[in-house]
Amino acid sequence: MNKLTGILLCVALLVGVLAGCGNSNKTDDKTSKPTINILTAVTGGKDEEGMKAFEKELGQLTGYKINMIKPADDYNTVLMQKLKAGGENLDLVYFDQSQLPDLVKQGALQDITSAVEDSNILSDTSIIPEKEWKNIEIDGKIYASFNKKEIERVVNVNEGLINKYGIDFKDADTLDGYYQLFKQLKDKDKTQGFYPFNVSLSLLFDLQPWFASEGLKGGIVVDENGKKTVPWSTDAAAPVWSWLRKLYKEGLMDPDALTDTTKELRNKFQSSQTGVVTDWAAWTGLYNVNAAGSYPNEFKAVAHGGTKNKDGAYMLTRGAASLWGIPSTSKNAKEAMKVLETLATQKGGDLLSVGAKGYDYTDDNGKVELTEKGKEAGMDHGAPFPISEKYKSPLPYNPGVEDALGFLKYASTESYLPETADYTTIVSKEAIRMVKGEVSVEDGLKEMRENLKAKKVID
Template sequence: MKKKLLNSVVAVTLVAGVLAGCSDGGSGSASNQGSATAPADQAKGANKEERTLNMMTGVVGGKTPEENTQFEKEIERLTGIKAKINKPASDYDQKLLAAIAGGEKFDLLQVSKDMMNKLIAQGVLTPLTDQVKGSKTLSDPNVLPTQEWDQLKTKDGKIYGVFTKFQGGTMPIIREDWLKKLNLQEPKTLDDYYNVMKAFTEQDPDGNGKKDTYGLSTAGLNDVQGFFAAAGLKQRYVEKDGKLDVPYSTDAAIPVYEWLNKLYKEGILDPNFATNDTGKMRNAFLADRVGIITYWDAWVGLLNNARLQQDPNTKFEAKGLPGVTDPSGKNMLRRGDPDVWVIPVNAEHPKTAFEFIEWWHTQPGITLGSLGIKDQDYTEKDGKYELTQAGKEHASDHGVPFWYNKSVQPAFPKLKGVQEAQDLVMKYATVELTPPNWADAEKIINEYSFKAILGEMPAADAVKKMREQLKAKKLID
């Protein structure tokens, strides 16, 4: 109820700003305004508004508040746009909604597709369809592949957001070095995974002489698609014959819940899985406390890089896996909802915001979003790049670890294990279907899934109750 009230306040706040005549709708392309690095397709002189941006981002920007200020200055150096970046350290969506409800006006927001859908439903985002079609940069299939736009279009074909980066997918990530140490084969079936996880729990893979490891850790139900694939079940929603359903609430999911409950009862599954956030899960993996986690493909490389920076001689090796095969031998991974740039309807500088979005997909924008700040994160001479110590620690990720633009080549090879993990995603993963009411459904799914996994309720009963609740609240058809 509190979240619904906050969402209503957000909608009223933004719409009220429009009624007060605080902004232009942002139609048409923005211009260079003399910026040497702005996209060439900007109509000269079209942008008469002040070249200032008030932005709120989740991952784009500096790694610390101090570096975030330097990031703002780098944007101004490269584009001539004075940017103010509000980048919360945690609880991004809640703080975003609270900031807007408090009356703060933003020109540009970085949000998930899920959040974008909610804001579209509230009527508080500027449609960008015409601007995207009229932009030589964003309509170029070598910059943003044509088929990828299908992820973002509404049912009536409108575009409200533009990709911030290439979004990969999730999968089981395993300690390959532990697998080799214990002379085990990579798992393929649920039974295989059970045997490997049991060995990781009981056979002292970290070699400290203590029974202090777990076979599996997760952050709730995030990214467990690779296990439910055993029953051919897709995460979140599916749509068939115009009807919406949640596969994790069907009888076919019962054996997977029972399998997870077995892991929990035998001490193989991290007992904190239900309350873990992703940071705690990652830290357990890096600290040799767990052998398998479920997370993003990009983190295969980031995890390897983190340990390599600590110890150049480390034997640590993270590796992405394709998950469990279904009875027909097929794999099914999850490709995550993309992060997007959106422009609120009450933005005071909508043309400058769209100019920035276009610039973000050019060489200098991608360099800033990946390598970071020149002379702080990297140095460049005669086209050759070198990371500073800070740059190495930041792992070439200031919001854009990977991108679409084929004309922009990476300055450095991808981190260890990333390419192989991305290949698995492109081969086996599909995008989730996330309706605006997903948050309400997720609460019910989590409640009864956790009861089944923790053994507080038989899996069959938990699935039955889950389905009854989803139907009662009209969250499935």
């Protein structure tokens, strides 16, 4: 009898233990927090160690485990492959505004309109102005939130060279004024391989400051009646194309401008192989930081507005929005929204710009100092200028950036339409032919318009 009782007692205890284990697992399932998988192109640490520090701090700010995936190259191809493969458990993906319409059309992104409206942070217009949301709406709906505040592209001049050669230059404001500057630089700097001016013709990014002289906006312009035009293809654009042709012909423009990418252009400007380029306002500061001991006497990037239109105003390009979207396959949309909210806070902005505390910077009772890793990152971990209007940087901007941002009031974003890819292909092809002199400016513009119309880029 006692033996039987003992057996039954053991069985009862075993069942109880197993039941307890089962209940324990269920509790863990309910209380455990998901891992938020993020596909990123530019946001995060600069290397593997820096990325781990970034993930850890973002995790602390949000309360979730963060896993950031940063492809080594060809980001857009990787993005599309992963989305087409069912999302691969991704909860946030990075892309720019030009990709947004196509991603929405494919049904790749979740509609987050209601979530934004319900968010005390994202719906606060003192943090993110309503015009920013309007700029990225698709048919009145919101499918993404912001990575950073977009700034403008300015003309960067290496005033180290200007001062070295005693050239009198402040703001030329006209095509001829810049032509005279380039002539002086070419006459005085006999360094082999030096060209006063460089531009990436194939990308068209760098041309807006020069077309301002004729009051012409880049990209596809849609009027109030819905008519599409490309101002740079009109006869009114001929003086600017002729000016570029003259610079190329006279050896004032780097001949590699026909093929140079932004990376190559930056390397040449940084090493004083060229004197004037167009680049983002943030890069005015990055150039100066990267110059190290050569700044400010030998190298000093200074922002200028380019040329002015007939109303005396500069016309610059503001960047397309860099965005975060939640894939339609994500099972952690609520948690992903928390991450997006965090990026719009002061601490989120600190992480995106200055970096991870304890890794990129130290904070001793309010005294913030960059570490060596932080200095190498240049206060840019994806958002040198965080999206929040309330954001206050704990450190000054890099040298020259404050002045560069003064031109933001002259900048506007180009339209991003389904026809934009064809616009870029056609205009850049004819631009190269005209600048090289393979075709006259008159004939080049005529052919440009014909091709744009054939592809229904213009009406």
